[in-house]
Amino acid sequence: MTSVFTRRQLMAGGLGLAGATLLGACTSAAPGSAPTGTAQVPTPPKLGNPAVETTLRARMATVDLGGVNATTWIYGESLPGPEIRAKAGDVLRVMVENTLPVETSVHWHGIRLHNAADGVPGITQDPIAAGTNYTYEFAVPDPGTYFFHPHSGVQLDRGLYAPLIIDDPAEPGGYDQEWVLVLDDWTDGVGKGPDDILAEFKAQNGTVGSGMNHDMSGMGGMGNSPLGDVGDIVYPHYLINGRVPAQPLTLSAKPGHRVRIRLINAASDTLFRVALGDHVMTVTHTDGFPVQPHETRALYLSQGERVDLMVTLADGVFPLVAAAEGKQGQGLILIRTGGGTKPAATVHPDELNSDPLLLSALMPTDSARLPAQEPDQIEQVTLNGQMQPYAWGMNGTTFGSDTPIRTSPGKRVRLQMSNMTMMAHPMHIHGHTWSLPGNGGLRKDTVLVLPMQTITADLHADNPGKWAYHCHNIYHAEMGMMTTLQY
Numbered sequence: 166m167t168s169v170f171t172r173r174q175l176m177a178g179g180l181g182l183a184g185a186t187l188l189g190a191c192t193s194a195a196p197g198s199a200p201t202g203t204a205q206v207p208t209p210p211k212l213g214n215p216a217v218e219t220t221l222r223a224r225m226a227t228v229d230l231g232g233v234n235a236t237t238w239i240y241g242e243s244l245p246g247p248e249i250r251a252k253a254g255d256v257l258r259v260m261v262e263n264t265l266p267v268e269t270s271v272h273w274h275g276i277r278l279h280n281a282a283d284g285v286p287g288i289t290q291d292p293i294a295a296g297t298n299y300t301y302e303f304a305v306p307d308p309g310t311y312f313f314h315p316h317s318g319v320q321l322d323r324g325l326y327a328p329l330i331i332d333d334p335a336e337p338g339g340y341d342q343e344w345v346l347v348l349d350d351w352t353d354g355v356g357k358g359p360d361d362i363l364a365e366f367k368a369q370n371g372t373v374g375s376g377m378n379h380d381m382s383g384m385g386g387m388g389n390s391p392l393g394d395v396g397d398i399v400y401p402h403y404l405i406n407g408r409v410p411a412q413p414l415t416l417s418a419k420p421g422h423r424v425r426i427r428l429i430n431a432a433s434d435t436l437f438r439v440a441l442g443d444h445v446m447t448v449t450h451t452d453g454f455p456v457q458p459h460e461t462r463a464l465y466l467s468q469g470e471r472v473d474l475m476v477t478l479a480d481g482v483f484p485l486v487a488a489a490e491g492k493q494g495q496g497l498i499l500i501r502t503g504g505g506t507k508p509a510a511t512v513h514p515d516e517l518n519s520d521p522l523l524l525s526a527l528m529p530t531d532s533a534r535l536p537a538q539e540p541d542q543i544e545q546v547t548l549n550g551q552m553q554p555y556a557w558g559m560n561g562t563t564f565g566s567d568t569p570i571r572t573s574p575g576k577r578v579r580l581q582m583s584n585m586t587m588m589a590h591p592m593h594i595h596g597h598t599w600s601l602p603g604n605g606g607l608r609k610d611t612v613l614v615l616p617m618q619t620i621t622a623d624l625h626a627d628n629p630g631k632w633a634y635h636c637h638n639i640y641h642a643e644m645g646m647m648t649t650l651q652y
């Protein structure tokens with residue numbers, strides 16, 4: 166294997182070129198990493214005493230993925246990092262100790278926090294330099310399933326991620342157990358390093374056009390997902406809670422137990438198709454917000470999306486599988502409530518083939534809806550680019566050359582996102598949760614826009630600042646598929 170590129174794919178595995186120390190030097194070359202324009206970030210509000218205070222140490226470590234050792238960067242002692250848990254309305258104070266060889270940052274994904282705590286170097290703060298500390302302090306207004314990760318280069322594609330769970334004191338619960346499961350695609354310290362993968366993409370030196378991508382080399386793409394192209398990179402491993410499927414974690418419960426499962430997709434380039442063998446799952450929330458309960462046997466979870474499920478467990482041992490869509494491989498967790506043989510690492514429950522749910526097809530509960538209002542402002546947003554030569558952007562350009570979307574406080578802003586590419590893009594807005602008028606006002610902060618699809622997403626401009634708005638395929642974002650909303 167002399168070239169890592171095939172016509173359509175970048176192979177992350179097998180070459181083992183990159184050690185973590187080698188990679189450090191180029192990480193700071195992220196778009197927007199120059200601390201420009203931070204003066205426009207609104208003054209942070211006065212906050213009450215923190216209910217949750219913790220320290221997060223970003224560090225280099227060797228982790229055991231289940232018979233596979235990887236030297237990588239993690240938070241604290243584990244992969245995923247330590248869960249942070251609070252109640253809606255709490256103030257959090259988190260001191261980040263950066264013991265990495267490069268600068269970093271922490272973004273609190275999906276949280277409607279004040280702008281200065283949003284954790285985006287070059288937009289809301291200066292980067293946290295190597296060997297220094299930085300304290301984030303913010304209130305968490307909305308209950309739900311969130312997570313945190315760096316917003317610096319492609320650091321997300323290492324082990325720097327952990328759940329952020331906001332409990333709702335008013336919620337009745339009504340379940341026996343709760344499990345938080347984090348999905349990831351893994352190469353760092355095993356195959357190629359994320360910075361080397363990005364460098365090879367950049368070396369293709371592609372440009373984005375402004376219109377439809379007529380280059381049909383994107384057709385068919387990697388694998389054969391009914392969603393079109395969904396990923397650019399073949400990873401050596403896919404993980405659930407830091408484990409490869411050969412040595413999966415086993416979760417124990419009793420038959421008949423009702424379990425709330427919070428799924429978080431922390432992957433950089435992988436959309437997962439998720440199913441629990443021999444079970445129907447009831448979707449109750451997505452991106453933190455409640456939905457009208459929806460039963461399904463399988464669902465798609467794209468990068469940055471979260472979903473809460475309720476399941477009533479049968480008697481036996483069952484595989485929860487997160488299959489890498491359009492790729493080979495899967496993540497696995499076993500759920501044991503009784504006797505039975507442990508499924509193989511390659512187990513493929515029939516449920517995976519049963520018309521997986523796209524989360525953007527859900528409907529919100531009445532309590533989750535934004536008040537109905539006609540848009541004051543409508544913005545057309547195009548998603549542009551292609552895989553060969555690799556280039557991704559928005560509105561016909563790339564971040565840094567982009568024109569920010571500007572509005573003013575109190576406005577209802579409608580974003581009409583038209584995907585002009587042959588690839589699906591999980592688009593993410595910071596500091597707000599969209600309302601999707603096509604789905605009765607479904608609330609989402611990350612929405613998968615399929616090839617040639619237009620998705621309309623409204624927001625209420627009630628949280629002033631400079632907010633990143635980008636694709637949550639981290640390689641797409643780093644190539645420039647990002648802009649800002651400012652007011």
Ligand SMILES: [Cu+2]
Nearest residue numbers: 590636638641
């Ligand atoms: Cu994308």
